[in-house]
Amino acid sequence: MTMDATHRHYLMCRPTYFAVEYAINPWMDPTAPVDAGLAIRQWEALRGIYLDLGHTVDEIEPLPGLPDMVFAANGATVIDGNVLAVEFRDPQRADEAPAYRDWFERAGFETHEAKYVNEGEGDMLLAGDFLLAGTGFRTVTAAHDRAQEIFGRPVITLQLVDPRFYHLDTALCVLDERTVAYLPEAFSPGSQAVLRRLFPDAVLAAPADAEVLGLNAVSDGRHVVLPSQATGLAAALRERGYETIGIDLSELRKAGGGPKCCTLVVRK
Ligand code: ARG
Numbered sequence: 001m002t003m004d005a006t007h008r009h010y011l012m013c014r015p016t017y018f019a020v021e022y023a024i025n026p027w028m029d030p031t032a033p034v035d036a037g038l039a040i041r042q043w044e045a046l047r048g049i050y051l052d053l054g055h056t057v058d059e060i061e062p063l064p065g066l067p068d069m070v071f072a073a074n075g076a077t078v079i080d081g082n083v084l085a086v087e088f089r090d091p092q093r094a095d096e097a098p099a100y101r102d103w104f105e106r107a108g109f110e111t112h113e114a115k116y117v118n119e120g121e122g123d124m125l126l127a128g129d130f131l132l133a134g135t136g137f138r139t140v141t142a143a144h145d146r147a148q149e150i151f152g153r154p155v156i157t158l159q160l161v162d163p164r165f166y167h168l169d170t171a172l173c174v175l176d177e178r179t180v181a182y183l184p185e186a187f188s189p190g191s192q193a194v195l196r197r198l199f200p201d202a203v204l205a206a207p208a209d210a211e212v213l214g215l216n217a218v219s220d221g222r223h224v225v226l227p228s229q230a231t232g233l234a235a236a237l238r239e240r241g242y243e244t245i246g247i248d249l250s251e252l253r254k255a256g257g258g259p260k261c262c263t264l265v266v267r268k
Contacts, residue, residue, distance in 0.1 A: 003176065003241055005222035008055040011103070011264040012047055015039045015070035016062040020255050024090045025137075025166050027256030039251035043070065046247050046259055049225055050218075058266070060103045066096050071257045072264040073121040073169060075100030078109070079131070079151045081268045084124075087114035089138050112150050118143035121264055122167035128177040129153060130198065134168025136160035136188075156198065159188035165210060169260045173217040175203070175224065175242065181217070181233065183210040203240060209233035213249075216258030225259050 018039045020028050050057050062069050075096065077084045085101040088094050097114065104111050118124075123139035124147055125132045131153045133144040137160055148155040158168060162185065165171040171186035172195075181203035184192050195202065205215055214230025224237050228246030237244050249258055 003222040005053070005220045008050070008220050009058070009266040009268065010050055010055060011058045011060060011072050011075065011266050012043075012262055013060045013062050013069050013072045013075075015043050015252065017064050017067055018070050018252070018255070019067040021067055022092050024092060025256040026164050027254065029254070032254060034254050035251050039070075042247070042249050042251055043262060046225070046249065046262060049245055049247060050263075053220065053223055055220065058107075060100065063095070063099055066093070066099070068093050068255060068257075069096050069099070070252065071122070071255070071261040072100075073261050074119045074167075075264050076104060076111075076120050077118075077124045077147065077151075078104070078265065079126060079153065079267050081109060082150055083109045083111040084118065084120075084147055084150050085111055085114045086120040087117050087143075088119060089117050112146075114143065115146055116140050116143040118146070119167060122169050122261065125168055125172065125174050126153070126265075126267070127174045127180055127199075131155045132158055132168060132172065132174075132180075134158050134160050134171070137163065137166035139168075156194060158191040158194065160186060161188050162186045165215075166256070167261075170213060170216050170256070170258075171210065173215045173219065173224075173226075173260065175219045175237070175240075176221040179203070179240075181205055181215060181237070183207065183215060186210065203233070203236050205233050205236075213253055213256075213258035216260040218259050218263050227253070227258050
């Protein structure tokens with residue numbers, strides 16, 4: 001079976017000021033070395049993959065003092081040209097929120113204030129008609145209600161239970177309108193049951209793949225860009241007919257981020 005690719009519009013932020021200077025998730029160790037130059041080259045390779053696939057990539061100007069700003073997925077949620085702004089849990093990332101909101105305002109989008117802690121597409125993933133929304137570590141459920149009001153899409157709250165998989169996009173990847181891949185153990189029993197009911201054909205990832213942030217993948221419906229270390233997941237995806245493209249983001253992973261974290265989907 002050949003699957004159809006959808007043209008995507010992505011927003012990314014060059015990791016000019018990337019560093020691991022604080023620890024707000026279990027992946028981050030401020031005492032461990034990070035190769036900043038390599039981080040930039042790895043990010044450029046990711047951007048190059050999207051351009052080669054024919055997608056549109058916009059860039060937001062990185063700001064000094066915001067080392068996690070490269071993780072553009074946390075900058076907003078954008079559906080039907082509506083932008084729900086973000087509010088970070090941690091003060092270290094707070095100033096990223098107005099920077100992303102300004103970018104969307106200048107680009108002519110209607111933006112809505114966050115009001116509650118909400119880390120954008122890190123915790124809100126559109127899967128067909130449903131907006132899957134993670135909670136437990138960052139985004140709060142009041143933000144899920146707000147997202148449902150703003151986007152008019154049914155929001156499905158999913159409880160994350162493993163601190164290593166603190167954002168929904170570290171535990172689940174939307175492959176196309178009908179299917180997702182996820183690590184069952186990253187969700188509460190009730191949320192696992194919800195996922196089984198909504199996505200009976202989902203690809204179930206193994207812990208080894210999630211532990212290299214394999215689920216932090218970006219799909220256009222046909223091509224899935226994922227960390228090159230997630231070999232088991234890549235094989236499972238190819239078996240389902242997806243084309244997989246591996247990317248090594250070793251330096252960004254030291255901050256707990258992979259390809260999806262670096263990529264915000266702009267849906268006009
Ligand atoms: N260091 C960042 C944080 O902990 C990583 C964010 C990763 N982004 C994502 N969408 N999962 O907030």
